[in-house]
Amino acid sequence: MSSSTATQTYVPKTRVGKVTDYVDSRVGGSAIVKEFGRKIFPDHWTFMFGEVALYTFVILLLSGTFLTFFYDPSMAETTYEGSYLPLRGVEMSVAYASSLDISFDIRGGLFMRQVHHWSALLFVAAVAVHMLRVFFTGAFRKPREFNWIIGCTLLILSLAAGFTGYSLPDDLLSGNGLRIIDGVMKSIPVVGTYLSFFLFGGEFPGTAIIGRLYVLHILLVPAVILLMIGLHLFLVVLHKHSQFPGPGRTNTNVVGYPVGPVYAAKAGGFFFIVFGILAAIAAAFTINPIWNYGPYDPSPVSAGTQPDWYIGWVDGALRLMPGTIGNFDFEFMIPFPWGTNALPLNVLIPALVPAIILFTLMFAWPWIEAWVTKDTREHHLLDRPRNAPTRTAIGVAGVTFYCIMWAAASSDLIATHFMVSLNDVTYWLRVLVILGPILAFMVSRRISLALQRKDREIALHGRETGRIVRLPHGEFIEVHEPVDDYKLYTLTSFESPQAELPTPDKDGKVSRLDKVHGRVSRFFFEDRVAPVTPRELAASHGDHHEEVAGAKDREAISSR
Amino acid sequence: MADSSHGTPGTTVAVGSTGRQLDEFDNPGLPPHRPRLADRDPRAEKRAERQVALLFAISVVGTLLFFVGYFFIPLDQTIERLRLQNLMLGLGTAFAMLGIGVGIVHWAKTLMPDHEVTEDRHDIRPESDRQDAEKIVNDILDESGIKRRPLIRNTLLGAALLAPLPAIAIFRDLGPLPGNALKETMWDAGVRLTRDPSGTPIRAADVTIGSAFHVIPEGLNEAEHKLEEKAKAVVLLMRLDPNELNPSPGKEDWAYDGIVAYSKICTHVGCPVALYEQQTHHLLCPCHQSTFDVEHEAKVIFGPAARPLPQLPIEVDDEGYLVASSDFQEPVGPSFWERG
Amino acid sequence: MKKSGSSGITKGRKQPVKALSQRRRHPLAAVALLLMALLATGGIYAAASTANEAQAQTTTFTANDVDEGSKLFAANCASCHGMGATGSDAAPSLVGVGAASVDFQVGSGRMPMQMDGPQAQVKPVQFDDEQIRQMAAYVASLGAGPAIPSDEILDPAEGDSSAGGELFRVNCAMCHNAAAAGGALTRGKYAPSLEGTSEKHIYEAMVTGPQNMPVFSDANITPEDKQDIIAFLKTIEEQGSPGGADLGSLGPVSEGLFIWVAGLGVIIAFTVWLTSRSS
Structure with a gap:
């Protein structure tokens, strides 16, 4: 009772206080301030990519809103009469003409278009890099699995947002991109032709597609993205941010800066920095010069026809797939009682299989890894990538697979810029898309293990000082300096799970699943480097030759 | 709080053969705080303050540059002009934004407290909450009677399954059927x-x-x-x-x-x-x-x-x-x- | 039909064209471009009426030219193209390829070829203008073929750049790229970038179809259409990109590379600064 009495009797003294009190007593602001005002966020540069994604999305909403005021998504024919002379008098769609008007006749329109497009490229890149950070540090583990799924969904949504926007200017480049989508869609068995006709409102290109993509681009996709961002951030607040292991940091605390004032200032300031960088890029670098491409027409095409970077890997996969191998034809004609149907696997396989592999692994990974480790604990401390060698290697293999397909999308530019044959580039990339991930897996796992051994070395024997000393009996040694307790803790505070062999149940039987699990567990953890223990460190000081020599040497030097 | 059977944070009990080693180094706690230049030297503090103010002033100049580009460079159908205007609008915005952003961050880094603070994590789902929630859900189910009246439940399920179908069917007129058009x-x-x-x-x-x-x-x-x-x-x-x-x-x-x-x-x-x-x-x-x-x-x-x-x-x-x-x-x- | 002053304008304008492409930010560029654009839109009508007379064989060769050219040919070209230019296993016959072919191949430095390869590369030009003219005269004397175009038909100011743009996109962009930045062909061959290529060489390439480029004869693309294409190419070359640096006009690939390397690089630099402790 006393508290409610106090609230009623509180009389603000200043004008600001009166306004604040008026709002607070109606929205419960005090409780919000109490909850968030001093909430702690850990600081690390790799934790900023999610913010970059969020901020670029805000910039996309701002610049996009400007563009919608001038853009007209109509595919009606018109004759261009605007300021750009090399297209004067050319027949084109209203959508393309209005995009040209934004570029040439509306002050700041070109700048806004460039900000919007550059932001879109950076948005998807930031989402991707943020996800890579989460993956390689193991931040997707319990309790954050669902937030990982929301993140994966956001990635797909950002691709959808990008693609629907890319096509809107109705220029030659994006039109040929749409034509490729149409071709891929038609290759889908049974329903493909119908899907194409429903999407385009009849035959390609029709007069409906731009308007439909526009609604998806400015309404549906951003709305769902906003919803997902809301959920994503809610879960971040609920879980509190994860942190790297280190002195003072445990699985039960969060160490960092309070929201007010430091974190809010840094995060808030960072929005302006991201905006500033994008504005500078848009000021000085052309993006998507639609005036070069001309209006969409089904007959012309430009050399170097590629999609924006985030769709590149699918385009690359389409390029890499051979239509025929020897006399084996990937397009099957299947005889049915009602006639023959075509199944063009040369299109279906590259369009669907890599995407299915990557996205399935991505969505399922938290549960795959939990099954392998049989780990049901919560993890708020991150892994350094080297301390999870197999996960890191699988991630690098996935990235390599992706990047080779991505590179394949620019095979023609690789050929012209490195003076090699286009065909050879394709042949090499066909080999690499299979071999590359395997090699990348092996190499990156070895590198992780080597880095772990290096950490052990430093923990046990100290840091190399670069000082060479000659001992009384003539031997030269390098002086090693033991690391301090904080560094030692950082180097040794990680988990190194061991391979788990299948254990027989009560009847002495090992189930098939257990056997599989045993094999997978061995694959994951067979090669492991254990963290240095205090016992080992003591032992190394006791009988390790180099260190003894080094220690003696230091004594000798200091006694001099 | 550290109840291992619920996998709460802080559990370091080995699960299976995985898990932490029995002997590991003790967490030494946060390293001692090292004061910054601005904490020790009033002149450095004053300098940082001036730098922040200068950055905000740069932002003002950027905004003015934007207006110069917008109002004083009339477009005349030449690419030259357009490029210049785009450059000025972009650089103006860039300075305006970077001035504010860099200024605020510089302020936070040099003049705001830089002591790291530790906050405890809490259970995402305390057991008492779970029990309360379970009871509430059971009460809701009981009061609704959905378990006791399967006829209602089953007809509702059937209706709910059918109800979205018109929402799919209504898109039929997105486009005509292919017919012979592609041939x-x-x-x-x-x-x-x-x-x-x-x-x-x-x-x-x-x-x-x-x-x-x-x-x-x-x-x-x-x-x-x-x-x-x-x-x-x-x-x-x-x-x-x-x-x-x-x-x-x-x-x-x-x-x-x-x-x-x-x-x-x-x-x-x-x-x-x-x-x-x-x-x-x-x-x-x-x-x-x-x-x-x-x-x-x-x-x-x-x-x-x-x-x-x-x-x-x-x-x-x-x-x-x-x-x-x-x-x-x-x-x-x-x-x-x-x-x- | 042509106004008497037009060739004077041609000569007067050809120089600023080159200078402008180097210093696009010159204040006079805007004026020059506007003038040229006005001439382009107006000039198309004048050009259209002279359509059939413009098949200009303006360069006339003397017997002496042919003679000198024959000697140059024997010394520099005959080892591959054969005495009498009738061809060999190493190189095709040049009978009937015309003076335009010689002017293009030798004038752009592609011939004489330095080495065997998927296609002849552009190199520093090996002969002076007089020698090239003499060799052209010799080859032209072997059989009828495309002639070196006249200056009038090459004047970009007389062409319609938007009509040229349409023709360029249908006939040329698939190999040379919509912004004429070049592109790849099969097995190491490529279509070169057209930036910096002279009006004359663009025209000659169209009529002769060098190497794997198809021939665009006057029956397919009329001389006036070719002039429009040249006008288009020169317009986009001079004006540059309105949005700033064009990143090679290579489309989304260079844009993607830029945002990943430069964009993300700067962002990361800022994140590292932002999260580091102040000294």
């Missing part, structure tokens, strides 16, 4: 081959060896669905030495004196296959690099396409102009299920 083009016996985009007819004599013509059917420019028709009907016309052509039986008269016409729409996913190499007689698709050999009826010799480009049979009319002998004998463009 027919504007080409027909006697339709003249004309230049793209002008629509002027082509004489056989105009087509010299080594040349390539981009061709549309006569009347396309006046057609009702021009782009849809063009998307199927575009053709590439080339002339080779007749001896270099290897027509299969029955197609010997599809060419006219070494002049051949092939669909320009790739059989892979539909890009225009327009890159003709006049010495090798290869056609290359710039999108996915499918390569077709014109000497051998445009069969695929490289890349992801699996089918040759369809050939348009051509002949010459009384006036010496090239005309089609018929429509394409197979559907043009990418494969689709009903292609047959």
